[in-house]
Amino acid sequence: MNDGIGKLILRLALGILILLHGIAKLKGGVGGLTGAVTGAGLPAFVTYGVYVGEVLAPILVLLGWYSRIGAGLIAINMLFAFALVHRGDWLALSNTGGWALELQGMFLFTAIALALLGPGRFSLNDK
Numbered sequence: 001m002n003d004g005i006g007k008l009i010l011r012l013a014l015g016i017l018i019l020l021h022g023i024a025k026l027k028g029g030v031g032g033l034t035g036a037v038t039g040a041g042l043p044a045f046v047t048y049g050v051y052v053g054e055v056l057a058p059i060l061v062l063l064g065w066y067s068r069i070g071a072g073l074i075a076i077n078m079l080f081a082f083a084l085v086h087r088g089d090w091l092a093l094s095n096t097g098g099w100a101l102e103l104q105g106m107f108l109f110t111a112i113a114l115a116l117l118g119p120g121r122f123s124l125n126d127k
Contacts (some may be wrong), residue, residue, distance in 0.1 A: 007120025008064075014110045015062035018074055022054030043051040053077025061114065064123020071114035078108035 007053070008054045037047045053073050060070030081104055092100035099105060118126060 001049070001121075004121030005074035007114070007117060008122045010110060010114055010117075011061050011067060011119060011123075014071070014074065014107065018054055018077075018107060019058035019062070022051065022058060025050055025054055025070040032116055039085055049080070050077065053080070055089060061119075065125055067119035067123060067127050068115050068127055071111045074111040075108055075115060078111060082108070086102060 030050050033050060034044050034047045038044050054077060057070040057073035057077065061074065062066045082101070086101055086104060089100040094100050094102075
């Protein structure tokens with residue numbers, strides 16, 4: 001029982017927090033990311049992948065429906081964020097001494113953990 005509740009809490013935390021980023025992108029668009037994507041030599045349409053990583057994937061995680069796939073997509077999205085948007089901050093510390101990318105790191109490693117653990121008992125399927 002505790003295992004299922006723990007996984008549910010992880011799914012809810014990751015899913016809600018990433019989905020909020022996705023909702024902001026649905027409202028404001030992804031144009032601000034296009035420069036980072038094209039600057040890395042990727043085609044501009046790759047920018048729209050953020051909708052997969054920040055809207056579709058967190059919905060899968062929240063529902064516990066193919067949540068391992070959703071968590072994997074979130075992890076991939078975060079790796080793109082690290083490489084394209086935050087590449088200058090990998091070793092940086094914040095003003096308070098924490099890692100400058102601690103939030104992004106928490107998203108990445110929580111997504112990896114959920115992809116490995118699965119959704120738990122309180123989910124639509126066990127995948």
